[in-house]
Amino acid sequence: MRRILFCLTSVALLAACNKNSEIKVYRVSKAPLEETGPEQQTAMPANAPSPSMPGGMGPVATNPSVPVPANWQPQPLSQMRQASFLVKGDNGAVADISFVSLGASAGNVLENVNRWLSQIGQPAIDDPRLNQMAQRLTTSIGEVTIVDLAGLPNGADPAKDGRIIAGMTSSNGSTLFFKIRGNATLTESQKGDFIKWVAAVCNAQGGNKSPQIASTMPSAENSLNPQIKWQMPPGWNEVPPSAMRYASFSAGVNDNKVDISVVTFPGEGGNDADNVNRWRQQISLPPMSPAAVASQIAPLKTDDTTFSTVDIVGANARTLAAWARRDGHVWFFKATGPGAAVEKEKPNFVKFVQSIRF
């Protein structure tokens, strides 16, 4: 009987064991381990007691391998932001730039794009529409989905809001968000720098492979992408294109500077009303109905094709735009700047568009 009681007691004691229910307290060194490999130099020490950011992410604001444009003013980092900058423009215009890293379950691209759209008072979109408007930037940690959204929520200050350009990617169990939000014109002017910065941050995390735009994005060097020719008008200067642009030019100086861009996307590139309204919002004009937009569009016939054109005049800025759809791509040519400067460059812009050969 005693022996049997002993057996029962032993089994009952074993049953009381549960290896996963005890609170443990331990002390760990902050010092890095001796054999940390060269690939981990940018990551936290391997024996760091707290979890490193997924994928070795750390604050990037002070990372010397990530160049930051001179006019971006670093801002204090919050617990959520890994990088934070403010850029200021004319007439009190500002744009806020941020980099946030969350874990893997931070929602899909569509959910986040719709969240951004709701922030600027725009209706949600669906997957096909997202596929039309999203562009992809290839970096060494994978593709970053870039979206460019325009809209001014009710009661918002156009000097501080009206445009969001955002990037999102997933890497090593984390979801990375890059965003610039602010005055539409200022945000547009920072677009190139912003995308270069996104690529630099991603490449700093994943090695030093140079960034490249995915095949959905045009590149003058990429023979697989469509090529066009033009004649540059006198007085224009070709400037290095940003990651999103096929080509960039500038005309005029200082306060009378006009920014001319050439951008192409595969597919239809959205409908004309959406595009024109986006450009209107970029210069702080309210959107128009599709019928009203259609009445503003004028054809421009050239030897090669017929362009649609529009001239949008705002209080402080003016935009000339021409676009055409050829061989599965849409091409946008746009000149934006102060009203008087754009008026001066309008003949050159028309000549430039007329010189385009697909």
Add this chain to the structure above:
Amino acid sequence: MARKIVDLITSLKLTIVCLAAGMALILAGTLAQVHLGIHEAQQRYFQSWLVWWPAEGNGFRIPIFPGGHLIGAILLINLIAAHAKRFRWTWRKLGIHLTHAGLIIMLAGGLFTDLFAVESHMRLSRGDTRNYSEDQRHMELAVIDTTDNDLDQVTGIPESVLKTNRTINHWSLPFRIVVRNFYQNASLKISNEGSLRPIANQGPGAMIAVQPLAPTTAQDERDVPAAAIEILPKDGGSLGTWLVSDALGAPQTLSCGGRTWMLAMRTARYYKPYSVTLQKFTHEKYAGTEIPKNFASKVTLIDPERNVSRDVLIYMNHPLRYRGETFYQAGFQQDDSATILQVVHNPSFLAPYVACVIVAAGLLVQFGFHLVGFARQKRIVVT
């Protein structure tokens, strides 16, 4: 009454009932893997004392079948008790004794393994050094005192404690942790007006909404738990409600009692007094095919306490055994940029081997006696 209990515990009928129940449980548990996944089915059917219906929830639940632990424990008691009651030492019964001893070791070893073995993983990219492994199936809330310049004090609160305890009051912390919400699996979304609202009011969680999800059953997925915890300093007041989840990515910082603390929900970690560095990972394929031929990880093991520094090659069926832990080559990242080692700490890993040897010896002795006896009888008949 006592005699009846002893008769029941030592009866052969109980053995048969337990074996039959074990067979039924294995069938039910195997079928349940289709919907629950292997991990959840193991937990509910084999690594439990009772199988419950419904399986989860705070409402009324009833046990519908004995679980693997209960059946195994009753079998073990039955075997030991029967042997203890009927044990009579004779050389002729040596084989029977050995066979039973082997079975007892095997059952006890199985129970010990289930209760005390710890499986975790160590993921290493080339050049990486780790002195901890992680259990991907269990999470912990790490509350880290980072004030000291050289050492961090980590209080690891297991997910199971967060799930079951409303208030956590531990000696190592100057505050109590009150679990306001706990989600076994959830996705985090940046909160929008009019949609899901945040459940926390401090840190990044104040901007994030939690969408509860059903626990995942896929073998290659894991749940992402999330919890809203309120920090209540022991000297009074509140430091607000914080969202903790490994989906947040970065740890959160707070100050309490003049010290700096970090909160992080992460996979449970097992620190070691030595480190492992991956020097090279090799993934060989049969020529002209994508069929794997061999995976191997060349690692450097450094143990300052024992003055050990040596290179080890870990590959299929050739694990590294060190300080009671076994490192198996378990997997690799798709692009071969990292290796995944399974780290097993099992104090009773020898039990199955010892049990098999003893059972085999017992059967040999038992059948040997019968064979010798049979041969003698035959010789007598012939004579």
